[in-house]
Each structure stands twice: as C-alpha cells, then as structure tokens.
Amino acid sequence: MSLKVDWGALTGVDDDYHGLMANNVVVCPSCGTRNRVPAVASGIPKCANCKQPLPWVVVADDLNFDEVADSSKMSVLVDLWAPWCGPCRQVGPVLEAAANEHVGKVKLVKVNVDNSPQLAQRFDARSIPTMLMMRNGQTVARQVGAPSAAALKAWVSNNLG
Numbered sequence: 001m002s003l004k005v006d007w008g009a010l011t012g013v014d015d016d017y018h019g020l021m022a023n024n025v026v027v028c029p030s031c032g033t034r035n036r037v038p039a040v041a042s043g044i045p046k047c048a049n050c051k052q053p054l055p056w057v058v059v060a061d062d063l064n065f066d067e068v069a070d071s072s073k074m075s076v077l078v079d080l081w082a083p084w085c086g087p088c089r090q091v092g093p094v095l096e097a098a099a100n101e102h103v104g105k106v107k108l109v110k111v112n113v114d115n116s117p118q119l120a121q122r123f124d125a126r127s128i129p130t131m132l133m134m135r136n137g138q139t140v141a142r143q144v145g146a147p148s149a150a151a152l153k154a155w156v157s158n159n160l161g
C-alpha cells in the first residue's frame, strides 16, 4: 500500500495558512477516499468511508505548533522543509510513507520554515530538511539532510519509542 498525500491541497494551504484552519487532506490508503484530518484530536483520525485509521499528516506553523505537536500524546515526526528545497521534496514522500507504515503511532507534522521563523529558530533549522522525532514536547532524535529512503525509514522506526 502506498500513501498518496494530496499535495495540491497541502500546497494550496501553505501559501495562505491560518492556524487551525488548515486543510489537511490525506487520501485513505485502504479505499482512496479523501479525508480532511484534524490538526489536533484526542484519538487517531479514521476514514469517513471505511473507518480504517488514517495516516496523520498535518501542517503546523508558529501559531499552532504548541497545540499540534508539543501537546501530542503520540510521537511526533516533524518535517522542517521549504518549497524551494529539492532534498525536502525527496524526503517528504518517504516521511509520508513512514507515517502510513506506523499509523496510530506517529503524527507527521510538516512545518514550512519560510512561514515559521520562530520554529526555525527554536530547532536551529539552518539546514533543511531537518527532521525531528518528538515526544511530550521534547526532541528525542534529529536528522539533518536527506538520507536514502531506507535509512530514513529505519531512523523513523528506531526512534518511535
């Protein structure tokens, strides 16, 4: 099963994004239905059509990172990226595949550093892509640059805790 993230929707959001109004759309890996997943929820998002758990892929920024990532009960994989960054476009789909592989265990939070200067500073993201694994608001692992897909997936698995 491969995860298809609706990049059109995500990209459209990034340019004109206001906190929790994000249009976080993921395509259900089981039935192909497009679902809007909440940026914040107590449980895990499920497909409106087939009720299977959905990979949780959301967009966050300076305004809502607290609520979306720091307060998450689930492990959070943060992707610090920017639209102009070629290696970021390589790792993006790998991270989404990892979120799909570990449904219910990890929330993938995509942060466009161009729109989130405070987060770029907080995580010292001078080089992107920078990926973080966080639990309870603490960074437990950090990966800078674009490793191979296999190495990146292994990094995610090894740091899920």
Ligand SMILES: [Zn+2]
Pocket: 028, 029, 030, 031, 032, 033, 047, 048, 049, 050, 051, 052
């Ligand atoms: Zn479904």
